[in-house]
Amino acid sequence: QNLSLRSAGLRVLQAQQNLSIVAGKRYPQQQAVSGSAGVKRLSDNSMDHIPLLHDNFASYSLGFGLAWEADFWGKFRRLVQQASAELDASVGGYDDAMVALISEVAQNYLMLRTYQQRLRIAHENLDLQAKSVEISSAKVEAGATSELDFDQAKTLLHNTEASVASFELSLQQMK
Numbered sequence: 001q002n003l004s005l006r007s008a009g010l011r012v013l014q015a016q017q018n019l020s021i022v023a024g025k026r027y028p029q030q031q032a033v034s035g036s037a038g039v040k041r042l043s044d045n046s047m048d049h050i051p052l053l054h055d056n057f058a059s060y061s062l063g064f065g066l067a068w069e070a071d072f073w074g075k076f077r078r079l080v081q082q083a084s085a086e087l088d089a090s091v092g093g094y095d096d097a098m099v100a101l102i103s104e105v106a107q108n109y110l111m112l113r114t115y116q117q118r119l120r121i122a123h124e125n126l127d128l129q130a131k132s133v134e135i136s137s138a139k140v141e142a143g144a145t146s147e148l149d150f151d152q153a154k155t156l157l158h159n160t161e162a163s164v165a166s167f168e169l170s171l172q173q174m175k
Contacts, residue, residue: 002101004101005098008096011090012091015086016087019084019087021083022083026076026077115170115171118167125160126161130157133154
């Protein structure tokens with residue numbers, strides 16, 4: 001369904017057809033066959049002195065014509081070489097388009113897997129930071145630490161929640 005790959009494939013087919021056309025120009029381009037047959041009756045007084053010609057005289061003719069331009073200077077040979085080079089170039093263009101498509105698919109796959117891994121790690125961090133908030137809250141209630149530690153733990157928890165939402169959004173965009 002990739003349009004650039006499809007158009008590169010069509011260019012290859014076009015170059016193949018062009019090579020076939022150019023290669024065909026090395027052979028005769030016009031052929032003609034003609035023939036005729038006929039019987040001619042000679043009059044009795046015109047050929048009386050020639051024996052055996054008093055009967056019918058048959059005439060037959062056959063013709064064949066063939067025309068093509070001789071390749072003395074290599075014009076057609078060079079045209080074939082040029083068309084062959086153009087075919088090779090179009091095949092190379094197709095290969096380039098295929099490599100670019102495969103590269104893009106691989107890159108998107110790696111990005112998708114990276115976002116999935118980051119999201120999994122962010123969920124693990126979220127669980128750990130929620131426990132850290134509970135511990136900080138218990139320490140503040142016990143008077144073992146200040147409110148600052150509790151606020152920092154909550155800030156880290158909220159930042160991680162925001163990054164989880166960001167990773168989920170990026171993952172949805174990749175699909």
